[in-house]
Amino acid sequence: MVLLPAFGYLPVLxxxxxxxxxxxxxxxxxxxxxxxxxxxxxxxxxxxxxxxxVVLFLAASQGTWIDRAIRRMVSPLLAIPHAxxxxxxxxxxxxxxxxxxWVSPGLTGWERPPDLLIVNDPxxxxxxxxxxxxxxxxxxxxxxxxxxxxxxxxxVTLARSLGYAPGIxxxxxxxxxxxxxxxxxxxxxxxxxxxxxDMALILGxxxxxxxxxxxxxxxxxxxxxxxxxxxxxxxLQLGVTLAALLTWWLGEQxxxxxxxxxxxSGSRTSGSTAIxxxxxxxxxxVTLMAMSALAGLALFSVAGxxxxxxxxxxxxxxxxxxxxxxxxxxxxxxxxxxxxxATLIAAVLVVATLEHAARHHLPARRAQWLLYLPLIVPQVAxxxxxxxxxxxxxxxxxxxxxxxxxxxxxxxxxYLSLSxxxxxxxxxxxxxxxxxGVPPWRAFWQVRxxxxxxxxxxxxxxxxxxxxxxxxxxxLLGGGRVPTITTEAVAMASGGNRxxxxxxxxxxxxxxxxxxxxxxxxxxxxxxxxxQMRGAA
Amino acid sequence: xxxxxxxxxxTAASLLSLAQPVTAAPPPEDWEAVLQAAQGQTxxxxxxxxxxxxxxxxxxxxxQMQAEFEVEVTHVKLDDTSSAVARVLAExxxxxxxxxxxxxxxxxxxxxxxxxxxxLLFGPFTESLPNFALTDPDNNPEVVxxxxxxxxxxxxxxGKAQITFYYDSAQTDTPPQSIDALLGWVKKNPGQFxxxxxxxxxxxxxxxxxxxxxxxxxxALYQPVVDSEFEDITTPLWRxxxxxxxxxxxxxxxxxxxxxxxxxxxxxxxxxxxxSFYPTDAxxxxxxxxxxxxxxxxxxxxxxxxxxxxVAIPYNSPHKAGAMTLANFLLSPRAQATKQSLDMWGDRxxxxxxxxxxxxxxxxxxxxxxxxxxxxxxxxNTLAEPHPSWMTALQEAWxxxxxxx
Numbered sequence: 001m002v003l004l005p006a007f008g009y010l011p012v013l014x015x016x017x018x019x020x021x022x023x024x025x026x027x028x029x030x031x032x033x034x035x036x037x038x039x040x041x042x043x044x045x046x047x048x049x050x051x052x053x054v055v056l057f058l059a060a061s062q063g064t065w066i067d068r069a070i071r072r073m074v075s076p077l078l079a080i081p082h083a084x085x086x087x088x089x090x091x092x093x094x095x096x097x098x099x100x101x102w103v104s105p106g107l108t109g110w111e112r113p114p115d116l117l118i119v120n121d122p123x124x125x126x127x128x129x130x131x132x133x134x135x136x137x138x139x140x141x142x143x144x145x146x147x148x149x150x151x152x153x154x155x156v157t158l159a160r161s162l163g164y165a166p167g168i169x170x171x172x173x174x175x176x177x178x179x180x181x182x183x184x185x186x187x188x189x190x191x192x193x194x195x196x197x198d199m200a201l202i203l204g205x206x207x208x209x210x211x212x213x214x215x216x217x218x219x220x221x222x223x224x225x226x227x228x229x230x231x232x233x234x235x236l237q238l239g240v241t242l243a244a245l246l247t248w249w250l251g252e253q254x255x256x257x258x259x260x261x262x263x264x265s266g267s268r269t270s271g272s273t274a275i276x277x278x279x280x281x282x283x284x285x286v287t288l289m290a291m292s293a294l295a296g297l298a299l300f301s302v303a304g305x306x307x308x309x310x311x312x313x314x315x316x317x318x319x320x321x322x323x324x325x326x327x328x329x330x331x332x333x334x335x336x337x338x339x340x341x342a343t344l345i346a347a348v349l350v351v352a353t354l355e356h357a358a359r360h361h362l363p364a365r366r367a368q369w370l371l372y373l374p375l376i377v378p379q380v381a382x383x384x385x386x387x388x389x390x391x392x393x394x395x396x397x398x399x400x401x402x403x404x405x406x407x408x409x410x411x412x413x414x415y416l417s418l419s420x421x422x423x424x425x426x427x428x429x430x431x432x433x434x435x436x437g438v439p440p441w442r443a444f445w446q447v448r449x450x451x452x453x454x455x456x457x458x459x460x461x462x463x464x465x466x467x468x469x470x471x472x473x474x475x476l477l478g479g480g481r482v483p484t485i486t487t488e489a490v491a492m493a494s495g496g497n498r499x500x501x502x503x504x505x506x507x508x509x510x511x512x513x514x515x516x517x518x519x520x521x522x523x524x525x526x527x528x529x530x531x532q533m534r535g536a537a
Numbered sequence: 538x539x540x541x542x543x544x545x546x547x548t549a550a551s552l553l554s555l556a557q558p559v560t561a562a563p564p565p566e567d568w569e570a571v572l573q574a575a576q577g578q579t580x581x582x583x584x585x586x587x588x589x590x591x592x593x594x595x596x597x598x599x600x601q602m603q604a605e606f607e608v609e610v611t612h613v614k615l616d617d618t619s620s621a622v623a624r625v626l627a628e629x630x631x632x633x634x635x636x637x638x639x640x641x642x643x644x645x646x647x648x649x650x651x652x653x654x655x656x657l658l659f660g661p662f663t664e665s666l667p668n669f670a671l672t673d674p675d676n677n678p679e680v681v682x683x684x685x686x687x688x689x690x691x692x693x694x695x696g697k698a699q700i701t702f703y704y705d706s707a708q709t710d711t712p713p714q715s716i717d718a719l720l721g722w723v724k725k726n727p728g729q730f731x732x733x734x735x736x737x738x739x740x741x742x743x744x745x746x747x748x749x750x751x752x753x754x755x756x757a758l759y760q761p762v763v764d765s766e767f768e769d770i771t772t773p774l775w776r777x778x779x780x781x782x783x784x785x786x787x788x789x790x791x792x793x794x795x796x797x798x799x800x801x802x803x804x805x806x807x808x809x810x811x812x813s814f815y816p817t818d819a820x821x822x823x824x825x826x827x828x829x830x831x832x833x834x835x836x837x838x839x840x841x842x843x844x845x846x847x848v849a850i851p852y853n854s855p856h857k858a859g860a861m862t863l864a865n866f867l868l869s870p871r872a873q874a875t876k877q878s879l880d881m882w883g884d885r886x887x888x889x890x891x892x893x894x895x896x897x898x899x900x901x902x903x904x905x906x907x908x909x910x911x912x913x914x915x916x917x918n919t920l921a922e923p924h925p926s927w928m929t930a931l932q933e934a935w936x937x938x939x940x941x942x
Contacts, residue, residue, distance in 0.1 A: 030936060030937050030940045030941050031940050031941035034941060094805075095807065096802075096805035096806060096807050112806055112807075113805060113806060113807045115727075115728035115786065115787060115788070115807075116787075117787045117790055117791050120791050121791075122790070122791075122942060201794075206734055206791055206792065206794075207734070207790070207791065207792075207939065207940055207941060207942040208940055208941055217736070219623065220617050220619040220620060220623070221619065221736075223647070223651060223929060303826070304826040305804075305826045305827075305828075305829060306804075307806060307829060308805055308806035308807075315826070317826065319825075319826075323589060323593075327592075327596070384623065384627065387624070387627045387631075388627045388630050388631045389631075390631075391627060391628050391630075391631030391632075391633045392631035392632060392633075394633070396636065396638065397638050475620065476620075476624075479581075479613075479624065479638035479639075480581070480583060480613035480614070480615065480620075480621075480624070480638070480639075481581060481611065481613060481638065483613075483614060487614065488586075488614060490616050491585075491586040491587060491614040491615060491616045492586065492587065492589070493587070493616070497588075497589060497797065497825075497827065498801060499826070499827070500589055
């Protein structure tokens with residue numbers, strides 16, 4: 001569906017021969033190479049920095065109260081939709097933003113906002129910062145879900161008994177075992193960061209924008225012949241994402257080789273203080289930034305007029321909430337019902353697949369890459385094809401169709417979040433149950449599922465958040481007739497009333513936030529007397 | 538993928554060759570039958586929803602339609618009208634010629650031109666709407682002309698927009714009165730003005746406004762672009778922008794995304810001069826705490842670009858009777874007066890108000906005007922929109938010149 005128009009074939013627009021004009025038009029675009037480089041590098045750098053922060057924190061983390069407090073503050077961040085974080089961050093770091101307001105005019109002497117290019121900077125630094133704020137919680141949660149199977153305490157204790165400093169012990173003994181378990185999530189982050197649209201629209205460079213944003217503009221151009229070029233661009237985007245993945249994979253291989261020396265060098269303490277301090281400081285900074293961004297949104301949602309450089313609005317009002325709330329009942333219900341149904345279906349599918357694999361001792365198959373295709377291919381490209389496909393078999397826009405297309409994204413994330421925990425669960429538990437004469441289905445219900453309660457709920461919360469965050473799929477496959485809180489928020493964002501956008505962004509963050517809270521709370525209640533079963537959080 | 542795509546396109550192609558869409562709707566001329574058929578229909582109205590005032594007005598319209606005509610109106614909220622164009626195109630591609638998902642779309646300019654060119658619209662129907670005569674089309678050609686293209690009855694007028702500048706009188710008291718004066722003004726007030734990044738609609742309109750004032754070949758702008766003359770006609774514009782950009786907000790290295798973004802920057806005190814397509818924009822924004830009450834509106838001395846926005850019915854809408862009933866209601870004096878009120882939206886009426894019945898004229902009388910709003914007579918001087926091909930050509934040329942900083 002993407003490939004055909006890319007080579008000039010889209011009969012409804014009169015393109016019925018194959019040719020390369022679309023590609024020539026694409027190459028002729030001013031700034032195309034900059035767009036491509038931006039997408040490629042912002043994807044890689046974001047992932048590298050996010051992973052670095054997470055690993056350093058895990059290495060530094062000692063299970064003290066302060067570490068637990070930081071951790072607890074991070075997980076809800078995963079629930080905040082990308083667009084909401086982007087809005088919050090933009091308002092935080094802009095020249096007229098919260099940070100400058102708080103130090104002006106006192107420290108800076110600025111009576112008017114400085115004319116500095118911070119948000120939408122040509123190098124994409126603001127975009128990368130926004131992505132890092134969102135990817136750190138994701139990678140941290142994925143790591144925390146995978147860690148318990150590795151028995152990290154025992155590994156670290158052993159290494160410490162050999163004289164290794166705690167941080168170094170973790171890096172040398174736990175991380176090499178952890179990385180393979182979080183590899184797929186890391187790849188998903190790379191794919192996402194190279195092709196992200198909503199955050200790039202808000203924070204990314206504009207002249208030229210990232211490749212994905214350019215593609216969206218071309219697809220939306222009233223000049224319908226632009227669609228040929230847009231399709232060619234979508235194919236190019238896929239190439240960029242794959243190139244970034246390949247680069248990362250090569251980097252992995254290189255580091256694997258090089259790190260052998262370091263791992264076996266016997267160096268026990270060098271750098272351990274830096275790890276202990278840096279790990280906590282970086283994660284705390286990320287958390288603090290995201291929290292301030294959210295606080296900025298909250299402040300804006302009740303702000304009256306707010307002149308620079310006042311640190312606080314001169315008047316407060318509930319007008320904005322009162323104006324929005326009456327109209328969001330239906331979108332909220334739609335969001336919730338679609339998210340829950342999609343998550344439930346996805347959970348059944350994924351657990352059935354994993355259980356099947358576990359019973360028959362099937363290795364992870366290559367076919368599973370197919371599952372991740374929707375995460376890697378730019379949405380804007382294949383969704384237009386899906387709409388045509390649904391229309392041509394006479395399926396009209398409706399809730400069920402939206403649920404179906406959400407499944408394309410929810411299933412991979414749920415699988416991603418759950419599969420390693422599932423596979424690594426010690427098979428002996430079930431074997432013991434079976435040897436006691438329990439039928440397999442009871443062993444599944446009464447032994448395996450309870451043991452997996454915490455990771456399963458976390459995976460469901462991630463899925464729910466993914467479903468809630470979907471914009472383009474909901475809009476296109478719902479034909480606009482299935483309003484969700486996200487479609488409302490984005491439609492409102494195009495009008496730029498930040499106070500109303502803030503209200504919607506906060507509402508949009510609310511549902512996934514409840515989901516994550518439940519995922520943390522339920523295991524604590526159910527396993528109130530079994531600390532090891534509560535999962536990592 | 539390939540076989541299915543081929544199948545779909547074959548179906549589409551074979552259905553297209555049958556040309557006329559199949560529709561159960563009565564002919565627009567038989568208005569009684571239209572009203573009859575409309576009863577009980579649900580009209581899916583696709584409209585840009587970035588502005589809470591518009592949304593508020595559409596909610597009001599939906600209530601009235603239910604009460605008066607038993608037509609249910611659902612506002613399908615868009616962030617970009619072209620996604621509705623894409624939707625109808627996808628449906629046509631898939632051969633869905635009589636059960637489309639869009640019944641009415643808020644549209645004008647290049648989106649209308651694109652849909653007309655691809656035969657994606659139903660019509661002609663406008664002449665058959667009883668209220669259409671109230672616009673006095675014979676004396677108001679703008680209600681039957683969209684960016685120089687005749688509407689041919691394929692879209693019905695809804696409201697009027699015109700470029701209106703506004704400034705913060707606390708920051709500057711001598712706003713520029715022409716495009717020429719603007720250059721001098723930004724040199725004195727560096728970093729305090731900008732325009733939305735092309736291809737944004739409002740930004741592109743600024744280019745056209747500047748071009749009209751700068752070129753001496755205005756007639757050419759109302760014909761399709763002739764490639765060989767384009768360079769010659771637009772040279773003064775590029776020379777002007779080259780001089781202007783270094784003094785803009787962020788030194789012209791970055792531009793705001795949209796008209797509403799300009800308003801935010803005014804609100805943050807980053808800019809002290811901006812413009813909007815809605816003459817009442819600044820006044821409503823002041824009332825809603827977005828702008829300081831020191832903001833004042835004005836129009837350039839030699840006039841500013843204005844245009845009419847419309848509603849149109851896609852060729853495959855299953856509820857054409859309901860959509861026509863809605864389009865007709867939108868043209869009623871009551872609906873137009875409510876739309877024009879600052880409490881609701883502040884969008885100007887397309888009706889020929891001085892020809893209405895006196896009781897209807899009274900509906901349009903508003904209380905005291907807002908200090909941030911334009912004086913009532915300020916919009917007398919309206920410049921007409923150039924041919925839509927100029928918009929596209931200017932956007933292309935701008936992106937080639939300034940698209941990479």
